[in-house]
Amino acid sequence: MVDPRALRSSTIVYRPIKPSDLEALEQIHGDLFPIRYESEFFLNVVNGRDIVSWGVVDCSRPEGQSDKLIGFVTARVVLAKESEIGDLLNYDPLRIDQTLIYILTLGVVEAYRNRGIASSLIREVIKYGSSIPTCQAVYLHVISYNDPAIYFYKKMAFKCVRRLQDFYYIRGRHYDSYLFVYYVNGGRSPCSPLDIVAAVASYMRSLFKSLAAKVWKNEDMKIASSSRSSRWSKCKETNCLLLATQNKRIVSPDQSVGCQCVV
Ligand SMILES: CC(C)(COP(=O)(O)OP(=O)(O)OC[C@H]1O[C@@H](n2cnc3c(N)ncnc32)[C@H](O)[C@@H]1OP(=O)(O)O)[C@@H](O)C(=O)NCCC(=O)NCCS
Known part of the structure; x- marks a missing residue:
């Protein structure tokens, strides 16, 4: 004792x-x-x-x-x-x-x-x-x-x-x-939250790319039909693309920390 x-x-x-x-x-x-x-x-x-x-x-x-x-x-x-x-x-x-x-x-x-x-x-x-x-x-x-x-x-x-x-x-x-x-050493479950986040991130990336392409196309059409200066339009495009990048960051793989896959 x-x-x-x-x-x-x-x-x-x-x-x-x-x-x-x-x-x-x-x-x-x-x-x-x-x-x-x-x-x-x-x-x-x-x-x-x-x-x-x-x-x-x-x-x-x-x-x-x-x-x-x-x-x-x-x-x-x-x-x-x-x-x-x-x-x-x-x-x-x-x-x-x-x-x-x-x-x-x-x-x-x-x-x-x-x-x-x-x-x-x-x-x-x-x-x-x-x-x-x-x-x-x-x-x-x-x-x-x-x-x-x-x-x-x-x-x-x-x-x-x-x-x-x-x-x-x-x-x-x-x-x-x-x-x-x-x-350890990067070994992880094939259905880990990291994989799910990566899949969502990849989907969001392609979604934003296609949205950005559409917006870009619309802006081009507007430029062609309006009499505004091309400099102002470019600025708007940049804003739009920046916003897409920010949204993508929200779905970062780091956010999977703390989740777990229970089989
Ligand atoms: C499980 C065991 C190894 C833990 O050893 P320990 O040296 O007390 O563990 P630690 O002090 O490092 O950490 C203990 C943690 O578990 C908790 N804990 C330990 N014994 C506990 C008990 N009887 N009931 C509830 N929680 C307990 C402690 O509160 C502590 O958590 P905290 O830091 O949040 O307070 C010990 O209880 C033991 O030898 N048990 C018998 C053998 C066994 O069951 N082995 C594991 C199976 S392989």
């Missing part, structure tokens, strides 16, 4: 997970998750075999505890073409090397929660994914009743893109899961 008063003066350190973390890692997983993981999974984590991970310790804890894990995140790099979210990416079939980061487990022991530790861990994963040029997204599953985790991933700007029925089977019961995605 951790003394809450001691937490105020704690020194949180993020470091790689190492073989000596094996026991603590197994213990925290057992405490936090309803799913039992095989020994091989833990051995792979601590030895960095096909799994990337970050650990957290509180150096201000007494001797013997100061290097004991209080949080962790484990993840795996997977090929986009072999993943279940290939259809949610701006997938280029010619680029068979496109990858994703799949978060396997994330946990912080209870006494250390709500202090931004999991947020820091997830930011590390996102930074890692962004540093891999082929990486398109970071994604994960959350069991449908895990409200704190659902809240947490939404807060971290992950998009909830899918609900998978009966994804988990735990102690004789089925549970749904939510699929959360965070796009």
